[in-house]
Amino acid sequence: MYRIDWQPDESSPLPLYLQIKTYMKRKIENGEWPVGSRIPTQRQLAEALGVNRSTVVTALQELIADGLLEGDGRRGTKVVNNPWSLLTSRTPPDWDSYVQAGWHRPNLPTIQTINETEFQAGMIRLSTGEPSPALYPQPLLGEVFGRLASRIHTLGYEEPRGLLPLREQLSRHLQSLGIPASPASILIVSGALQALQLISLGLVKPGATMITESPSYLHSLHVFHSAGVRLAGLEMDSEGIRIRGLSELKPQPNRMLYTIPSFHNPTGIVMSERRRVELLRECERLQLPVIEDDVYRELWLDAPPPPPLKARDPSGLVLYLGSVSKTVSPGLRTGWITGPEPVIRRLADLKMQTDYGSSSLSQWALTEWFERGFHEEHLNRVRIVLRQRRDDVLDMLQKHLSGVAVWRVPAGGFYIWLRIVPPISMNALFTRALQEGILFNPGTVYDSLGGPYIRLSYSFESADRLNFGLRKLAGLIRELSSRPR
Template sequence: MSHWQPSRESDIPLHRQIEQYIKEKILHGEWAVGTKIPSQRTLADMFQVNRSTVTAAIDELASQGLLEGRRGGGTKVVNSTWSVLASAPPLDWSTYVRSGIHHPNSSIIQDINKNEVRADIIRLGTGELSPELLPAETMRRMFQQINPPALSLGYEQPKGNINLREAVAEHLKTKHINVSPSAILIVSGALQALQLISIGLLKRDSVILTEKPSYLHSLHVFQSAGMRLRGVPMDEEGMQPGLISAYRKQYGGQLLYTIPSFHNPTGIVMSERRREEVVNLSKKEQLPVIEDNAYGDLWLEEQPPLPLKSMDQEGNVLYLGTFSKTVSPGLRIGWLVGPEPVIERLADIKMQTDYGSSGLSQWAAAQWLSQGYYDEHLAWVRVELKKRRDAALQFLQQYAGDIAEWRIPAGGFYIWVTFHKQLPVRQLFLELLKQHVLVNPGSVYDGEDRRSIRLSYSYASLQDLKTGIKAAAETAHRLMTQA
């Protein structure tokens, strides 16, 4: 849906404006035959009108033969002008949509994605830096200093811009990861790396072991490739390696995915001892590991232990890094480190799918790493994130201290809040949405979770953190009392 709104200053009645808007969506093919349109309540909320106004528009379109309502099935598009005159039945795009091999997002994730763009929403679940914390001015100055001969506007090498891969290799040395540029693949964010791995290295019916809960459950990148996820329980030190062998025997397991530093969604930091156990287990059982280090540089008091990759002498660990959480999600730049045969394979697939990440973004990322911008920016961001984290913790204690518990995150973006009692998380999500507060229910990361929410302190302002946390606490308290 667009941001269109009916005009209250127009001489045309509101229901007629809405009728015309929907009719144009149908006649232009945006809402094809078979499309289930949003509910009347949803449309009323979006257009900020009474439900009766939407009902009048829907009834008129139904009388024209464009829409049809069915009990329990919602209202669907059944005709358009050209299909009324057609001699053959109209093309049913909804059948194609349902037949696509990639799984749709869960309804909650779809609702989150749709509502995050609203200007009136307090975003307590957003996993990105606030616009105030993005380095827009530094970027502007950097682009003004572009040396034209150094900038390529054509396609880059399959593995990515060599200057950027060299800069990434130097950056990784600070983490005790020694790797040559030939073992680095530049990707359009860490998510693309996971997609490439899912179709380039694994076969259908593979089992991916990961933390429980895990960010990976909020995606369908592996599931859509015919693979299954199995969650391994965590404790205060991270994933429990002692359970991995048992889970492999019971469920199988071709690969292990982990976020050891400032885990998403719990914020837990895997201990150094535990990291050594995971690396040794990987070696012993020949179990490949994907280490997602998206948040590793966002420590607030002290650095986390060295990455798993720094302890990997056999090439068992595929390491993911990204600028999306630290510099700019809009650059769409990340990197994957692994054995050269793996990188060659995935680079070939990447060239088949998008012919390489943006050359302009790769140039900017190379400059950012090689000219010292990155370290300077991180030093400032850590200070600002700590202020927001401390404020969020203060508001949580003030409003939810008697109904929930949480760990103090040492970095990253997230506070995993677990209520003392179960509550209807879907209802909590929807009721907060009515109050213009957006949270991420724990069920997004663990389908069995009915007690937790993931709060992000990286995006909302201090005042919005207070307002949103207060609303979340009061609503959760009411729902738990009712239950």
């Protein structure tokens, strides 16, 4: 749903359509809607402004008559002038052509809608993959930040790899996972997403292939696509990525494998110990580097997952990604890459070219966080809360969606991968749910051929809101399935 940070005043003596006309004219005058750009559709404007569509149409007709807008049939309405260009002969730049020319591809329309809608007040977010505000460790972080004033003597830029005391703490943390990593082999990044961006720009040639699980979180990102990298998906089973498809590959330069072996996003699958051994063996045979995205590892609920792939990697085949976004706070924007030192030097140099280093304040805070042993203390609480949330949601699913969806019980992480049984349009379900104030991530954002799936998260919303949302979703599925096809 399109969002606008202004609303017409129904108590004003000025008619609503004139208020809307004035608002839109100001957007054009200020250059926020530049010449050549397409404005939101009539339906989007009416919904965002809370008015009848006819009111919006009247405002648009006035602006068209003033020479500022031009109707373009099915392609919508475009800004063709601004008040200043009408008074002079100067033509402003065609920003729309610049927008189309950028090399980094835009998100899929569905993902854009999700990103724009999830912060809308009252929206029930069934798929949001972050910890609930109730899990925010306010007392512990209060202690951390309270101690920083006496510890930090400067907030200047850090060295290319990141703050050394934090990398020393992470070296100890990784050692506890069975990963021998010196501070020199660790790079601090602004979350795992930036790690993938750096890898796509610094290690992979355009035209190369990134092998992923199918479905995969990577399929919802255009990071690699925009760098000219092709994605090739391999099917999964209950033990993780299937090795058979990998075994049929021949060695090929500049190709990599991306995997989320622990509490996979979006399916929640945990790669078995046996499969991890087989996967590494095949990757060693193919000389195929591995990107191991392990940001969910510590969120186990029933038992810890098998050791990371990186813990079995004496040859430096694996680049290991970690983050505190899923465990402590996404707002800290801090993650790390562990790998061979030449690779870390290359990626550190590239990071310095793009943002000159992650937040010093966040890095000092996390140094204190790990030094004081708060990480394990916090994780113990998080696991208790998430375990109860998962069990509650499983009860809700059984109550509301039994017969219209099937699912696996996740052993950790945030997600339950729902398969919708009735043969309905997932796009229609997505649209109807939005109209009812319910937002979910359809399976197609993780795999273009993803089929009738929904990624459900039990980590963010409260139990009451989840129960209401799932009951409403079940009703919409039954409503759509009852329509003649």
